[in-house]
Amino acid sequence: MESIKSVHIEKNTAILLIHCPDQQGILAAVTEFLNRNKGNIIYLDQHVDREEKLFYMRVEWELDVFAIPREKIAEYFETLVASRFHITFWLHFSDKPPRMAVFVSKLSHCLFDILARYTAGEWDVEIPLIISNHEKLAPVAQQFGIDFEHVPITKENKAEQEQKELQLLKDYKIDFVVLARYMQVLSDDFVKHYPNKIINIHHSFLPAFAGAKPYHAAHARGVKIIGATSHYVTPELDAGPIIAQDVARISHIDTVSSLMRKGRDLEKIILSEAVYKHLERKILVYNNRTVVFN
Amino acid sequence: MESIKSVHIEKNTAILLIHCPDQQGILAAVTEFLNRNKGNIIYLDQHVDREEKLFYMRVEWELDVFAIPREKIAEYFETLVASRFHITFWLHFSDKPPRMAVFVSKLSHCLFDILARYTAGEWDVEIPLIISNHEKLAPVAQQFGIDFEHVPITKENKAEQEQKELQLLKDYKIDFVVLARYMQVLSDDFVKHYPNKIINIHHSFLPAFAGAKPYHAAHARGVKIIGATSHYVTPELDAGPIIAQDVARISHIDTVSSLMRKGRDLEKIILSEAVYKHLERKILVYNNRTVVFN
Amino acid sequence: MESIKSVHIEKNTAILLIHCPDQQGILAAVTEFLNRNKGNIIYLDQHVDREEKLFYMRVEWELDVFAIPREKIAEYFETLVASRFHITFWLHFSDKPPRMAVFVSKLSHCLFDILARYTAGEWDVEIPLIISNHEKLAPVAQQFGIDFEHVPITKENKAEQEQKELQLLKDYKIDFVVLARYMQVLSDDFVKHYPNKIINIHHSFLPAFAGAKPYHAAHARGVKIIGATSHYVTPELDAGPIIAQDVARISHIDTVSSLMRKGRDLEKIILSEAVYKHLERKILVYNNRTVVFN
Amino acid sequence: MESIKSVHIEKNTAILLIHCPDQQGILAAVTEFLNRNKGNIIYLDQHVDREEKLFYMRVEWELDVFAIPREKIAEYFETLVASRFHITFWLHFSDKPPRMAVFVSKLSHCLFDILARYTAGEWDVEIPLIISNHEKLAPVAQQFGIDFEHVPITKENKAEQEQKELQLLKDYKIDFVVLARYMQVLSDDFVKHYPNKIINIHHSFLPAFAGAKPYHAAHARGVKIIGATSHYVTPELDAGPIIAQDVARISHIDTVSSLMRKGRDLEKIILSEAVYKHLERKILVYNNRTVVFN
Incomplete structure (x- = not known):
């Protein structure tokens, strides 16, 4: 192209x-x-x-x-x-751009945001590989000319499939990984291979609503503001060092599905912000917290 | 005056x-x-x-x-x-302004914000009574010409002192109560006397950091945004229906004390916003959530 | 695909x-x-x-x-x-999705944001046509399988080329037009063909910094917040009814180019928000102002 | 007291x-x-x-x-x-707190906010003097035990009255002046006595809606966000170096009077923020712009 x-x-x-x-x-x-x-x-x-x-x-x-x-x-x-x-x-x-892999499941908004920036040359990065546990987003990878590997995960095959993923990351000489609404929890072993090198987006204002279905939980609690949080992945779920957060005002009018709609914009922007800061080498991690330089 | x-x-x-x-x-x-x-x-x-x-x-x-x-x-x-x-x-x-009591401890910012609005005639309300478990803010009450009742609370005398407070509220014909950084947990019995008529300000973005010392907890977790939440008080601590929330961006530069400084502005504005909505009769509570009309 | x-x-x-x-x-x-x-x-x-x-x-x-x-x-x-x-x-x-054309120049971020949402099925819309005064973004149109028409505009040929564009809009049965950082001013005649049916994104917090180079102007003025504004196009430049606005905090550290980087995120989100509200039929225009229902 | x-x-x-x-x-x-x-x-x-x-x-x-x-x-x-x-x-x-004078007219919200912080010991400052062109806020000064000077200004007596004010500032050994919704334009001569030492709050998101009645102008234009701006005063009206800005979302539901209500909160917070930064010696002015350190 x-x-x-x-x-x-x-x-x-x-x-x-x-x-x-x-x-x-x-x-x-x-x-x-x-x-x-x-x-x-x-x-x-x-x-x-x-x-x-x-x-x-x-x-x-x-x-x-x-x-x-x-x-x-x-x-x-x-x-x-x-x-x-x-x-x-x-x-x-600065003349050696890092190599990044994107992990996705079925939702496309974060992936598109990443690939749009990549295509436009906004970032100093190489993205040679997309890995997914579903086939749904293969057409997006193809559309942008990026290799797509389908690695489906079940309870039974998880350890084995993660080995396959680690091998792919090695083969593609990947420096860091971005989980763009990847709906699988990585094992401790996997995480330890990439310390402070796996960036996740969680669709809540952490530490509120960690874990599954945060928009449902936010709606049930009746909060007036929702958020999204990008962070480095550590073995403890949704507890790694926070890189960036953003929020949006909501009201009693919002339904779970309108929270999801509004949340998608927060998620993609704040995940890409974290990737940008990581690429600019502006993040220092210490004591499970980040220093993010301007 | x-x-x-x-x-x-x-x-x-x-x-x-x-x-x-x-x-x-x-x-x-x-x-x-x-x-x-x-x-x-x-x-x-x-x-x-x-x-x-x-x-x-x-x-x-x-x-x-x-x-x-x-x-x-x-x-x-x-x-x-x-x-x-x-x-x-x-x-x-509309021609019958409700009567409000303010409960305070040692921090003055929310109290001053309330009394400033009251003095300027911003709100349709009567504020005849301030109750505190400390004497520190008595001069502020005096300065604004409002009765101040010192009701110190200990573990031992809590039930008895709350009875005294309830009697004061009755004597002063109080319709609703505002906890303006009042550092005591009200008993279930007290709360049940004023269902959806006690407004509290919690100095975090609930449900994150409920309970004591939320700014310390926020700093320790390394969040990038802090918040404040005004809500009606229910027997369960910090779990009542949320009325309003606001947030402020922070960074690695912030200390616990700078979080407290920034948080004070959020707290006073969002508590007063809740009082305003309550006074305007714009809040409906159902199922532990609020409908807040515009 | x-x-x-x-x-x-x-x-x-x-x-x-x-x-x-x-x-x-x-x-x-x-x-x-x-x-x-x-x-x-x-x-x-x-x-x-x-x-x-x-x-x-x-x-x-x-x-x-x-x-x-x-x-x-x-x-x-x-x-x-x-x-x-x-x-x-x-x-x-609701069962008759409107048909939308996108006008672009060289910047891709708003176009990608629109096409990502379209591809993911976020919007009830048909997008059969992209028109541009440059050829640069033709590959993006091709990538998403959408017709691309290159209509270069000069001072001399403007009237004639706009006729060509109007004919294209007619041929493609276009209901409304989105200017996704299209760097040409439409003539009054063109605008009158699509009253309240042309949505523009202006890269400032209108009415501040209308016209050319708003980020340069914002930097020169030393503002602490920048913004973006989506609005319906009227014959008067950047003066049409405002649909949505968003802002981002900046500081003395920001350069014109970092303002542009931060502004891109505002622009794409707030333009897409306006398109969404338009598609949902939630906007009423009266007296050069909008009522935007929730 | x-x-x-x-x-x-x-x-x-x-x-x-x-x-x-x-x-x-x-x-x-x-x-x-x-x-x-x-x-x-x-x-x-x-x-x-x-x-x-x-x-x-x-x-x-x-x-x-x-x-x-x-x-x-x-x-x-x-x-x-x-x-x-x-x-x-x-x-x-740091052990020599500067001396500050507050200029007010009829609106009390910024004055109360300043005096509340002062009384609570939030700021390292002395506030010995309030000057006003109206008598209305004299009771507030008295309530907080601060000298109040009524200096009414008319077109005819302006030069003379400003001399009186300058003399008062000299007598009270004032280091800097805060215009807390003071509804008079200071003369060039006055301003030149206190270069980068007069802080004003303007009730709009400058440079939008400079001059009189910004909330009316914002409502007429149909903006979706309003703002407030604190800045150092220079001879050119509302054009001095910006120190801090804040914004609030509004909608078609808002009237001019609800904009005024929401704006008051922005105004007082962002004026006090500017005063705080000034007191902390965190502002450098160069080329009509500010560097505001964290």
């Missing part, structure tokens, strides 16, 4: 995500490290959690005239800065 | 709140009853719950040339309309 | 939209007309503008056992009710 | 607000200056406007063991850091 992507301006930058115990001088040490080596900072945001005495930082700089070769940056940073401050860090390069 | 109240235009209207099983012809029957007797309708809103097959309605009409004398309206409506359709109804007259 | 549409439950209902000078007895007359002829009302909403003394109503009822044949309903209603109350009304039948 | 203020924990900190052309090394230079002199940073936020190449920063640190005496900090910072980077800066000390 002909591309409708906008001409993409290649960025040649490195991104460093950091957390460590808060101490005097960390910020100065990191910025000096970059300045001294001619790394022009184009984004810096930091956050200190005064209660937990933790320091978080995201810094992005241009590599064009940076004095340290890219394959040596991690080593130099470890030796010269990180070891001194007990820093845990992740280093990413 | 000199009054800052705006000149108040006296409305001479009657308000009818109705619910009943949904059937053909109810709306026509009610509007005919009013039209035939020269009741000029100035507001009509109705709602049909198609799932539960219930009909809800609020109608307000001018009494000036209404053919039925006000003391006979209930009887005539019962005989001519209500009995036919198994209607449950409440009849109110 | 195989369909992913949910099984659609055919509704057999009629919808009546009404406005007229407010008088006693209209509501009773309309509901009696339906009740007497066995029209089971499944939705009724009415609004009285007390200042302008205007009455608005939307009523939907089942046709299954309705005593008046569908082709006679308009005539009977006119004779028996409308003429008496000087009612202007529109009668629609 | 007895105090209801919470016990206030005295902070002994300094706050530095900075802007300058963006260059490498600023952030490192500032943090080194503080670290080297034992200034424990408890808050740091910075922002780089990449388009305008401007650097903004707010840093707050503890003075307890800071090596430079407080009266020398400005001089040392100028010499050692600011001059090198062409920095413009403001230095504040």
Whole structure:
């Protein structure tokens, strides 16, 4: 298919995500490290959690005239800065888009939203694979030219089928997984393969209405606002670190089906927002909570 | 104290709140009853719950040339309309403002918001009494010229003190009670004296974080939105019919104390919104949920 | 392409939209007309503008056992009710989905949102035609199996090309037009062919920032909230009756390009919301304003 | 009157607000200056406007063991850091609360909101003076024990009366002024005495509906969302740097008077939010726009 992507301006930058115990001088040490080596900072945001005495930082700089070769940056940073401050860090390069797989069941709205952004070139990502426990959305995958794997799950075959899925993710060199209204609970074992690398959308304002049928529960309780929550998946159901939430006002006029209709818009927008933040390397997870930089 | 109240235009209207099983012809029957007797309708809103097959309605009409004398309206409506359709109804007259008591503890923001609106004449209400389990806010009551009763509550004296409170409410001819961040749980017995006539503000987005210290719980869970909920009090804690909810976006930067600061604004606005809707007779309760007319 | 549409439950209902000078007895007359002829009302909403003394109503009822044949309903209603109350009304039948054309330029997000909902069967509509002044989005039309007509517009050929577009709309039996970020101003003549039948999305919170480059203007002004507005098109630019608006919070951190990114989500959601309300026949236009029923 | 203020924990900190052309090394230079002199940073936020190449920063640190005496900090910072980077800066000390005057006319809701927060000890501020062109709110001032000056303004006496007001502000050692629905336009001369030190609330979503009667204008235009805007006053009416904005959804049901009712809540909350940010020294103004730190 002909591309409708906008001409993409290649960025040649490195991104460093950091957390460590808060101490005097960390910020100065990191910025000096970059300045001294001619790394022009184009984004810096930091956050200190005064209660937990933790320091978080995201810094992005241009590599064009940076004095340290890219394959040596991690080593130099470890030796010269990180070891001194007990820093845990992740280093990413903007010219290597991550590879993402989408898991779906029967509902199409989140999948379409993801594929529309992908097709339009909104995101720096590759999406080579869609996995589903149903065949219903195969035509959508085909329409967008993406491989579709049908992996039906039953109580009996779950362990085995998850192995098949893990193998597919490996074969396709997938970096992270997006559950776009995938109606299966992943096993602990599966989740542990992708720590903070599986993004789910739950169709309620967590922690309210965790679990099944949240719109029915919201309607029965008579709430005046509904919500949707995107979060990283952890072994405990609907209890992982929250990335983004959004809400919509409702009233006594709403039925369960109108809640579903209004909820779909929340779900797709807030799932895509989480994917965007993940792709931009703007999320740090610590202690089952997220720091999401602007 | 000199009054800052705006000149108040006296409305001479009657308000009818109705619910009943949904059937053909109810709306026509009610509007005919009013039209035939020269009741000029100035507001009509109705709602049909198609799932539960219930009909809800609020109608307000001018009494000036209404053919039925006000003391006979209930009887005539019962005989001519209500009995036919198994209607449950409440009849109110706009020229008789209800009397409200405010219960407080140590936090002043909701109380100030209520008293500011009262002083400015925003609401059709009388507020003759403030009850508190602490003495701290006595100066605020005094400042606004309202009686303040200090009724300290301990585990041991609770039953007895609640009797004292009930007697005060009776003496002051109180129609309904507003718990403006009152930090005591009312006993079932107390609640049963004022069914759907005690309005509470809970400082979370219910049903999330019911019970004590919701801002601490919200911070610990790492939510990205906080909320506040006003509801009628029922014997089950924080589980009564929800009247209004509001939310505010937060981020990893927020501390428990900044959540409290942001939450105060939500709490006072959404409690006062509930009081306003209650005063306007725009709330119908059924099945632990509310219909809140516009 | 195989369909992913949910099984659609055919509704057999009629919808009546009404406005007229407010008088006693209209509501009773309309509901009696339906009740007497066995029209089971499944939705009724009415609004009285007390200042302008205007009455608005939307009523939907089942046709299954309705005593008046569908082709006679308009005539009977006119004779028996409308003429008496000087009612202007529109009668629609739910089993005849309207036909919609989408006009686009180069931006795909609104188009994808519309086509995703269409493909999923969210809307009761036919979309046989996409018209564009650019060729860029032809692949999207093809992907979804919809005819695409490239009608480039220049200052010189505008009148002639609009004639061509009008002919296309006629050939395709189009009932209403959606401008999904179509970057051409329609002529007065064109607009007059489709009164209250052309829906536009403007990428600002109207009336702020009407005209070109609203995100640049919003950034320059330093606003803290941006918005999007869907409205019916009238000859005066960005001044037609507003259907729906939504907003997003921004801060000093945002650039023009991040405003555009955040704005896209507002635009697509609020344009689709307007299309939904239009399809549901829930919009009444009067005096350049809309009544949008719930 | 007895105090209801919470016990206030005295902070002994300094706050530095900075802007300058963006260059490498600023952030490192500032943090080194503080670290080297034992200034424990408890808050740091910075922002780089990449388009305008401007650097903004707010840093707050503890003075307890800071090596430079407080009266020398400005001089040392100028010499050692600011001059090198062409920095413009403001230095504040947390133990010296600013003095604020409130200007009002007849509407009380913003004034009550401010005085409630003041009385409860929410803000680090002194409010010794209320000025009004009407006598109506004198009882409110008296109720809260604050001096009230009645300065009626007519076309003829405006220049003279503003001189009187300026003298009052001088006598009361006022640092900044809050216009709490003050219905007079200040002269250019007056405004120039308090650059970025007069905070106004405008009852619309600026730049929409600047000038008089914005709720009437919003109703006439048929918008679906209304707003309120707090901003610093500049000589051009309603065109100063925006500090905060908030919005509320409305519908065709709303009348001008219900817009006013809903708007009052927006106005008071968003004006108080601006005052809070101003008191926290979290606002930097540049180029008629604000940087508002979190």
